[in-house]
Amino acid sequence: MIEFRNITLQRGTHRALDSVSLTVAAGTICALVGPSGAGKTSLLRLVNRLLIPDSGTVFVDGVDIATIDEVQLRRRLGWVVQEVGLFPHLSVARNIAMVPELLHWPQAKIDARVDELLQLVGLDPAQMRDRAPRNLSGGERQRVGVARALAADPPHVLMDEPFGAVDPLRRSELQRDLIGLLRRLQKTVLLVTHDIDEALQVADRLALLRDGSLVQAGPPASLLLAPSDSFVAAFLGSDRILKLLALHPAQHLVEPGRAVHPIATDATARDALETMLSLNVDEVALGSGRVTLAAIRAVAAGQAGG
Numbered sequence: 001m002i003e004f005r006n007i008t009l010q011r012g013t014h015r016a017l018d019s020v021s022l023t024v025a026a027g028t029i030c031a032l033v034g035p036s037g038a039g040k041t042s043l044l045r046l047v048n049r050l051l052i053p054d055s056g057t058v059f060v061d062g063v064d065i066a067t068i069d070e071v072q073l074r075r076r077l078g079w080v081v082q083e084v085g086l087f088p089h090l091s092v093a094r095n096i097a098m099v100p101e102l103l104h105w106p107q108a109k110i111d112a113r114v115d116e117l118l119q120l121v122g123l124d125p126a127q128m129r130d131r132a133p134r135n136l137s138g139g140e141r142q143r144v145g146v147a148r149a150l151a152a153d154p155p156h157v158l159m160d161e162p163f164g165a166v167d168p169l170r171r172s173e174l175q176r177d178l179i180g181l182l183r184r185l186q187k188t189v190l191l192v193t194h195d196i197d198e199a200l201q202v203a204d205r206l207a208l209l210r211d212g213s214l215v216q217a218g219p220p221a222s223l224l225l226a227p228s229d230s231f232v233a234a235f236l237g238s239d240r241i242l243k244l245l246a247l248h249p250a251q252h253l254v255e256p257g258r259a260v261h262p263i264a265t266d267a268t269a270r271d272a273l274e275t276m277l278s279l280n281v282d283e284v285a286l287g288s289g290r291v292t293l294a295a296i297r298a299v300a301a302g303q304a305g306g
């Protein structure tokens with residue numbers, strides 16, 4: 001668990017964070033979003049003590065991080081940044097092995113861990129182990145970056161624009177793979193992103209910052225459905241109800257009955273709506289049941305479960 005309690009941070013003459021309180025529950029993924037300069041990166045950097053708050057407290061697993069040894073703290077935190085920061089003169093394996101080497105693990109244990117991590121992040125150990133970082137694609141480098149962050153099995157992972165430098169076509173695949181992995185491993189993840197769609201797709205909770213203040217925090221659907229003010233609504237976009245429908249599996253809306261036009265079993269409520277609009281019908285078939293326009297309206301109005 002990571003908790004910020006009443007954090008204020010001055011950077012130069014500027015108040016970068018102002019009375020921010022936020023809790024990231026253990027094993028959940030929280031995305032920090034907001035306009036440029038809102039304070040997202042500053043908040044992240046407080047966790048590994050790259051920045052020290054002027055007032056307020058950061059807790060990691062209930063412990064005030066100001067009271068613990070820095071090395072001990074960083075061992076509990078994996079760190080993934082946009083440009084990864086792999087050492088260019090070291091092989092992929094040596095890059096991943098950096099923390100285990102610092103911890104003086106026996107070589108056989110390090111080698112086994114490197115191969116295990118490469119596999120976990122979807123790379124072939126035999127092909128990748130001895131390569132230099134410059135001979136990897138941007139996406140592969142990012143996968144190695146995550147492998148390195150996970151090397152000593154930290155319970156928390158801090159990510160600053162981790163997919164920012166990856167070309168848009170590979171981005172969603174990388175997001176799905178790597179965030180899916182962190183979720184399976186039950187890591188507590190704090191993710192800074194500029195990309196609101198990325199945040200909506202991967203996070204359990206969003207925390208929206210503006211000018212150093214936390215404006216609204218909550219599950220993606222609750223922000224989309226009930227933005228606390230016009231700034232939040234504008235930030236989420238005029239299509240926020242469509243974004244909400246895209247988070248909702250159509251499967252959850254199935255009711256008994258027959259309809260003519262089938263949609264895929266993994267379709268979202270948004271897919272169902274788009275099919276209805278394109279065919280000018282008010283229901284579609286899913287499996288042995290149907291999804292109606294009325295059910296989709298209920299989701300958009302916040303009246304549906306699931």
Ligand SMILES: Nc1ncnc2c1ncn2[C@@H]1O[C@H](COP(=O)(O)OP(=O)(O)OP(=O)(O)O)[C@@H](O)[C@H]1O
Pocket residue numbers: 011012013014015016034035036037038039040041042043194
């Ligand atoms: N080294 C610094 N000295 C003084 N002010 C700084 C420094 N670094 C950042 N700031 C200021 O602190 C505020 C918050 O910056 P921060 O980088 O945390 O925002 P951000 O939300 O991560 O922005 P971005 O999305 O552009 O990365 C900004 O107003 C920024 O100009």
